[in-house]
Amino acid sequence: MDLHRIQDIFSISNAAAFDGLALEVFQYQYLNNPVYQTFCKHLGKSISNVSQVGQVPFLPIEFFKTHRVASTNQEPEVVFTSSGTTGSNTSKHHIANLSLYTQSFRQGFEHFYGPVEDYCILALLPSYLERQGSSLIYMVNDMILRSKHTDSGFYLDDLKALHLKLRKLEENHVKTLLIGVSFALLDLAEQFPMTLAHTTIMETGGMKGRRKELIREELHAILKNAFGVPKVHSEYGMTELLSQAYSKGDGLFHAPPWMRILSRDTEDPFSDQSLGKTGGLNVIDLANFHSCSFIATQDLGKIYKDGTFEVLGRFDHSDIRGCNLMAL
Numbered sequence: 001m002d003l004h005r006i007q008d009i010f011s012i013s014n015a016a017a018f019d020g021l022a023l024e025v026f027q028y029q030y031l032n033n034p035v036y037q038t039f040c041k042h043l044g045k046s047i048s049n050v051s052q053v054g055q056v057p058f059l060p061i062e063f064f065k066t067h068r069v070a071s072t073n074q075e076p077e078v079v080f081t082s083s084g085t086t087g088s089n090t091s092k093h094h095i096a097n098l099s100l101y102t103q104s105f106r107q108g109f110e111h112f113y114g115p116v117e118d119y120c121i122l123a124l125l126p127s128y129l130e131r132q133g134s135s136l137i138y139m140v141n142d143m144i145l146r147s148k149h150t151d152s153g154f155y156l157d158d159l160k161a162l163h164l165k166l167r168k169l170e171e172n173h174v175k176t177l178l179i180g181v182s183f184a185l186l187d188l189a190e191q192f193p194m195t196l197a198h199t200t201i202m203e204t205g206g207m208k209g210r211r212k213e214l215i216r217e218e219l220h221a222i223l224k225n226a227f228g229v230p231k232v233h234s235e236y237g238m239t240e241l242l243s244q245a246y247s248k249g250d251g252l253f254h255a256p257p258w259m260r261i262l263s264r265d266t267e268d269p270f271s272d273q274s275l276g277k278t279g280g281l282n283v284i285d286l287a288n289f290h291s292c293s294f295i296a297t298q299d300l301g302k303i304y305k306d307g308t309f310e311v312l313g314r315f316d317h318s319d320i321r322g323c324n325l326m327a328l
Contacts, residue, residue: 006100009286010107012257019053025286025293026056033071035063036292058264058282058296064091064240072096072290081133082239091239093135096290101242104287105139108256112246120149120169124180124188125204126156135239136204140179163192166199173198179235180204182219189226202233216251236311240295242287252308260284263303269296275305278312
């Protein structure tokens with residue numbers, strides 16, 4: 001695929017266009033990504049017998065912890081890393097072209113929320129700020145810079161300063177986006193409850209070992225009660241993906257046109273799960289052109305007929321099946 005065709009990824013307007021480009025991306029990655037090609041061959045899959053998107057194999061996300069998953073030999077412009085518990089392997093995503101990531105997250109956000117310039121961006125992401133290599137920090141920093149709002153910025157642990165900033169913005173009726181990791185938003189809710197009429201609260205998930213895990217409904221109920229908001233929004237993204245899905249409430253996520261979420265059977269990772277039933281989430285992210293666009297995540301969820309999806313939790317490690325090929 002040439003650069004012109006890569007740009008076509010971001011102008012997809014229907015399912016047929018998505019399917020056509022997805023097959024082209026599969027063929028390119030099969031030929032240029034040694035890890036993915038070896039994985040496909042072990043499943044008996046190749047360019048010669050994959051003619052539909054439904055036949056494309058999904059690479060277990062764990063490969064990003066053990067292999068360099070890349071469809072190009074060029075040196076990466078940056079390597080994004082996941083947060084990991086002490087002693088655990090972290091995922092590494094080698095980014096050959098940062099402009100693809102930038103275009104994906106900018107266009108994805110605007111697709112759902114409009115121009116970022118319309119918002120004051122406040123970021124409460126302490127666990128991410130405290131380490132290097134976070135793709136989320138890279139994205140939010142870009143949003144802060146492009147918002148061009150003098151009050152936009154990051155907050156590490158000064159919740160009082162954030163509280164005062166939010167009060168000021170509310171008094172001035174400023175359209176604000178507060179994006180934060182779950183445990184930090186809960187800390188803010190407990191210490192500084194307030195009514196937010198002009199602020200969108202967006203959680204990025206994750207207690208990161210700081211608090212007891214809560215199901216989404218519990219988390220959102222606490223935040224809605226503390227801040228007087230009708231809905232809590234959510235962002236679904238990860239180190240291994242260059243695109244994000246968003247929920248504007250009730251835990252139902254929408255993906256941008258160049259991203260598709262599918263579901264696999266929890267007992268048989270190579271079989272599809274029925275709509276509305278809990279399965280393992282598979283992601284096609286065409287922005288992952290230089291790594292792998294077909295990822296089997298460790299997340300559990302449900303897919304609905306209209307293409308929306310829920311995220312219900314994660315596989316227990318003992319439940320992960322079909323990954324014997326990790327020994328490649």
